[in-house]
Amino acid sequence: MLSIALAGKPNAGKSTFYTAATMADVDVANYPFTTIDANRGVSYVRTDCPCLERDERCNADNCEDGKRYVPIELLDVAGLVPGAHEGKGLGNQFLDELTNADVIVNVVDASGGTNAKGEPVDIGEHDPLEDIDFIEEEMDLWLAGIVDRNWESVERKSRSPDFDIDDVLADMLSGFGASPKQIATVLRELDYPEDPIQWEDAHREELARLVRERTKPIVVAANKIDVAPEENVERLLELDKPVIPTTAEGELALRRAADNGLVDYDPGDETLEIGDDVNDAQREALEDLRETMAEWDGTGVQGALNHAVYDLLEHITAYPVEDAAKWSDGSGNILPDAHLLPDGSTPVDLAYAVHSDIGDGYLHAVNAKSNREVGENYELEEGDVIKIVSTN
Numbered sequence: 413m414l415s416i417a418l419a420g421k422p423n424a425g426k427s428t429f430y431t432a433a434t435m436a437d438v439d440v441a442n443y444p445f446t447t448i449d450a451n452r453g454v455s456y457v458r459t460d461c462p463c464l465e466r467d468e469r470c471n472a473d474n475c476e477d478g479k480r481y482v483p484i485e486l487l488d489v490a491g492l493v494p495g496a497h498e499g500k501g502l503g504n505q506f507l508d509e510l511t512n513a514d515v516i517v518n519v520v521d522a523s524g525g526t527n528a529k530g531e532p533v534d535i536g537e538h539d540p541l542e543d544i545d546f547i548e549e550e551m552d553l554w555l556a557g558i559v560d561r562n563w564e565s566v567e568r569k570s571r572s573p574d575f576d577i578d579d580v581l582a583d584m585l586s587g588f589g590a591s592p593k594q595i596a597t598v599l600r601e602l603d604y605p606e607d608p609i610q611w612e613d614a615h616r617e618e619l620a621r622l623v624r625e626r627t628k629p630i631v632v633a634a635n636k637i638d639v640a641p642e643e644n645v646e647r648l649l650e651l652d653k654p655v656i657p658t659t660a661e662g663e664l665a666l667r668r669a670a671d672n673g674l675v676d677y678d679p680g681d682e683t684l685e686i687g688d689d690v691n692d693a694q695r696e697a698l699e700d701l702r703e704t705m706a707e708w709d710g711t712g713v714q715g716a717l718n719h720a721v722y723d724l725l726e727h728i729t730a731y732p733v734e735d736a737a738k739w740s741d742g743s744g745n746i747l748p749d750a751h752l753l754p755d756g757s758t759p760v761d762l763a764y765a766v767h768s769d770i771g772d773g774y775l776h777a778v779n780a781k782s783n784r785e786v787g788e789n790y791e792l793e794e795g796d797v798i799k800i801v802s803t804n
């Protein structure tokens with residue numbers, strides 16, 4: 413399962429974001445990994461279910477009237493502070509945890525109510541723009557430290573006649589989630605001496621930066637938009653980086669209210685409907701929230717997760733079925749499964765995602781929307797419904 417890590421300074425709102433995003437509703441509570449442990453849970457990205465193209469909505473557990481929720485893993489990486497790579501705060505432990513993630517949501521307190529160390533201050537007192545870069549810098553320095561500590565071994569290996577720097581670095585950085593292909597791309601971008609003995613610190617630092625950029629893309633959640641000065645949010649949005657305005661507290665309140673039947677709201681909706689059973693104070697709070705959502709296109713919590721998976725990681729959602737006419741599995745369940753796959757994936761990749769042991773049992777695939785057979789090199793599109801025909 414794809415893994416998204418929430419990172420950011422203490423008090424930025426990570427735990428609130430995490431609690432809201434992993435809050436199981438009735439349908440998803442049966443999911444086996446809903447709570448893995450305190451900081452690791454299941455959340456969802458939202459997409460349009462292909463059942464919207466049919467007369468009837470599907471009966472999948474994770475489809476709410478055509479709003480399809482596809483599981484991902486969410487990690488809450490508690491308070492990272494500047495200097496973490498030198499062991500400040502809880503330091504390296506958290507950086508270690510980030511290595512398990514495919515993509516990072518950097519939760520920033522856009523209200524300026526949290527200072528550089530993560531302590532609460534008056535709203536507007538701290539400039540949130542100062543909080544943007546430090547996660548990248550901490551990760552870069554930390555990774556550069558790992559490269560540095562391993563460099564003697566690279567130098568040693570370079571004396572072997574079949575030394576290949578791509579292989580040695582891919583091996584060293586695989587624990588960070590870097591694939592051999594990514595390492596090869598990074599090395600093409602990097603200007604470096606042939607002989608590892610001649611590498612300087614600047615080469616290793618640049619290597620670390622490029623590897624981090626490729627393997628850990630970051631989206632900023634400009635959080636606390638319900639109280640943030642608008643100007644702060646606007647300045648964050650002007651950055652040359654992906655930024656999604658969020659109110660984690662608003663999302664949490666809405667999920668709880670929806671659970672209690674007080675509002676009609678599904679995660680990712682841009683607005684909410686207030687029911688009749690609310691008291692005056694609740695109505696006022698919900699109306700305020702509705703105004704904030706109207707200004708920023710929703711609470712942004714679902715938007716940040718979606719941006720991480722669909723835009724930064726460039727994934728698509730594909731739906732394997734056994735019956736191409738009914739779009740169902742063998743027991744008649746319509747569109748029972750949804751798989752997130754990297755853009756450019758083929759039916760063969762989907763077959764492997766469904767049955768990792770398919771081996772060479774793959775025969776062919778049918779696009780259930782067009783009812784046509786598609787070749788092995790067909791590139792899957794968002795929302796494709798595919799029947800895979802195999803020998804097993």
Ligand SMILES: Nc1nc2c(ncn2[C@@H]2O[C@H](COP(=O)(O)OP(=O)(O)OP(=O)(O)O)[C@@H](O)[C@H]2O)c(=O)[nH]1
Nearest residue numbers: 422423424425426427428490491636639659660661
């Ligand atoms: N107004 C407002 N407050 C928020 C929002 N999100 C979180 N908060 C508040 O900010 C404070 C800190 O939130 P947490 O979720 O505990 O922050 P954290 O980043 O997990 O902090 P650590 O656990 O210390 O790393 C709490 O009082 C939250 O209620 C938001 O969207 N709006």
